[in-house]
Amino acid sequence: MAVIDFRIDKRFSYANGYEFGKVGAYEQIDGTLTFGVIPSLDANKSIVDLDLAPTDRDGKVIFTSDFSIIKPVDPNRGSQGLIVELPNRGRRRVVDTMNRSGAEASGSPDPGDGFLFERGLTVASIGWQWDVYQNDVLMGLNPPSADLSGESNPGQTVVEIRPNEMATTWLLADRVHKPLKAKNISDPNAILYIKDFEDGEETAIPRENWKFAKETPDGVIPSDEHIYLNGGFEPGKCYQIVYETTDAPIGGSGLIALRDVTSFLRYESEELLPDLGNFNHAIGYGVSQTGRMLRHFLYLGLNVDESGRKVFDGLLPHVAGGRVGAFNHRFAQPSNQSYPSFGHQFPFHDEELKDPFTEKSDGLLKKLADGHTRPKVMYTNSSAEYWRGDGSLVHTDPSGLNDIEHATEFVRVYHFAGTQHGAGTLPQSNEPGAEGAFPLFAPNVI
Template sequence: MALTRLDIETRKAFAGGSSFGDVGRYEQIDGVAHFAVDPEHSDHAVIADIGLAPRNGGGLVEFSADFRIVKPMDNDHGNGRLLLDVVNRGKELALKNINSAPDGPPDAVPHPGNGFLMREGYSLVWCGWQHDVPDAAGLFRCNVPNAQNEDGSPVSGRIVVSFQPIADITTQFLSDREHRPYPTNHLESWDSVLTVQEHEDGEEKVIPRERWAFARVVDGRRVPDAAHITLDGGFEAGKVYRVLYETSHAPVVGLGLLATRDIAAWLRYGDADGVGTANPLGGAIGRAYAYGRSQSGRFLRQMLHLGLNRDESERVVFDGMLPNVAGGKMGEFNVRFGQPSSLSNRSVNNLPPFLDIDLGGEDGILAEVTRHGVAPKVIYTNTSSEYWGGHGALAHMTPDGSADVALPDNVRSWLFCGTQHAPASLPISDTNPDTGARGTQALNYVDYRPLMRAALYGLDRWVTHNEEPPGNWYPNHADGSIVETSELADWFRSLPGVEFPRHHKVMRRLDFGPDRAVPTVIPPDVGAEYPSLVSAVDADGNEIGGVRLPAIAVPLATYTGWNVRHSDIGGVGQVLSPGGTLAGGAIPFAVTRNERLATGDPRPSIEERYGSREEYLARVRECAETLVASGYVLAEDVAVLVSQGTEVYDAIVGVSAAVAADD
């Protein structure tokens, strides 16, 4: 097997030794996994630059990755399922996004949240796959070699780094989110180019070379620095900057895909590593699933597209996958000079295929795994933000947007109506406390995590018992639930104080040259725009083309997958997209009829809709129970949804007003 050594550094009780139902206590194992793969293996030909990676004496390419395993103390008490949580920029996500664990820094003690995954008996694994994760405690990184020319010299080439600040700044690090940068080869190069745009799709203007430098500002002075740039007068909030330059640091980024494949394969099939360390899950795993959210969901789509769901012995690795909020995109996960965290609209992460199947000679996401006979069951879950981001609908329609495309029988796709990219919660605020990003409307606070628990449960029943999960539910032409973004502009602008985006996220046809893994056209040639289609809405402005949680079906507000940048952070009229993914919005209803009439709000007020707090909560419960009956929610989460409804009602109406209404 490609995993050669599992170095276990710590082994301890998980969650302070807490017991989880019939499964009992869990343990946590941390360390470093070492790999060696054959670059000549036919399945590895898809890995960019693997042929240029240095080899050991046996002709193999070596690399390593941080890992963590959380498993039952007694493997016999587990459910025989492995869940690999693909880390997002080095961070674990399943405990937060499936178990509803609270936010915390990467180096915090892992929190079990509501314990759902543990009570179900899952064994969890996290493994680093991203080469440029910062040096910070608690993050999982994959350490890969750099590509070399035949003479041993480093591979050089051009790269573009894009950024959009939310505040005026003087200096910019040449990376996304403080990740390890690609330093410039030439501090004084006049071939390097810096451009600026008013918004992502705006006119690109070249900034004169004498106005900027590869440097950082220290005590008011420019200090030459290959990993920073600075601009006379500074970089303005809300504007989009792109810097083109040459670098000679070319890590073999795609080896992270093999690390993910091979640690799961070894934990599923292996007995011991190459030095005799026993597999902590040896003989205990009958099924394996992969979960990924956002970046890591797109990572799973790319893994499928490359056919990497079988190990070197041609055994199936993952029986099921759960890509969450990946939309129709992949990423810079297998490309020379890849920036895996970048969400630039001029990136290879915007290239097709978007669909699972071949269409008109165009490649499909599932084409290779289907050809190999190793296609997993897949449940895609997306929010409104992926559709308003310009790519969600491309995963189930023709590229021109004119017709629906049927999904394969082994695939389900669900839109979570009215939700935003990241699971949200109270309090009601227009500002993200972590990023400082501010919207013109309150940020979306709909929590869709109960739907994720049901999705995993349904995936497991589908794989193990062939019980069909609920059907596809997403915006489509057949039932008229899909529209152009522009069709909703007048309705939203009719609401008092509401801004509708003047500049939307769009996807365009891009040409990087004949080989997407080793681009030769940098920056790419930019072509025509893909259609941007989203869910239609009801009379309250809430989406109808997917699964409607009680927050949407029994509403107290209009919820959107988009928001508009506040003037405080620049980029007026642009969608709010901290980190490149859309933040959603919430536009609460007026509490009383008089308040509604005073502002001219066309939507009925809360008092006009619901006779009392009790009536409202009864309708929330009824909606939740309907979702249970259809398989989109688990019975145990009815109480969770009612509790969420209670908190939002009290936050909008106010406890005193709620009591008065009850009287």
């Protein structure tokens, strides 16, 4: 069993004991899951650097994750259906989205119109992202780390910087996540590049013009978590800092957490969570970043657990476009959306196709060729994924010139035409959206 422990931190009546139709009341259980996985098993070999992690006396790599589940108080009144969501950058979204609450992310999602719960569904959320700062709202993962001491050249990492306003100091992280610390703040081989736009020509900024440091009220002080640039980072420019780091968290352990928590809930929960009930089907849900992670999950063939059992019956990757993500390589930063980057790599389509540039043949579902292990997949995208350039690759060949059919018994593709990447809300507001996004009135209240 890959889930070896479950510590319950909180257990309480959900939505103040509200009765959801014939299903009745729900309860929420929050806690911490402990995983123990064997790197040498075929089911785990696709996870980068897992074989470099320390193991216990049983040969297992140990790591923990935040976990939350909202379930019927009486499981016999439920539908035996399970939804497992990947929180987007730590934020639980599936209940707010499906139940149309319009509420901000929280530690106990607003029940909204009760859509999921009136249908007897159980909803589980699993922390999977190693660089999220965990709190009552944000769920994260405490990953294993790779021991790179035996490698003569463990490699470098890259952090992209795209300021919207002038700043002298930047965290060595994607967004405001946990940083990848600099191994040597005086490293002469670290390089800071600048370019005018994504595909622009890179220019190295002289080393004497920047340092691993941060500006404080008391002046500029050394810091292995920050970079300081004389004159500041200019809004609209693209910067990349390339350096050696002390950290090697195994980002792919988040993919294992998704697989193994679902397998645990379906097949092995009786000992650690005896009153959960049984499930006859499980559906995985991810939106944007986590929709891309579900596509990556498929590509690695992870819909089979360590015992060879099918994990998900269905997946719903929403607004993921044709990409995967920065989820399974050394020094992975799971929120990263740099272009080009790991998320933009072939393949894009489920079926096996040939890449016209490399002549390589591959497909997202190639490793799940056995019909028994393939889940049914429903891809839903907005017009934004087409506008940015990768949405059509879900249903065309890499040239973009030919439509490619899917295995109709497994896959459906839907396009919410004329809509944006993030849904609008009612009543409409004249406040800008995420990261200052406009137009003022988001036209896609769907």
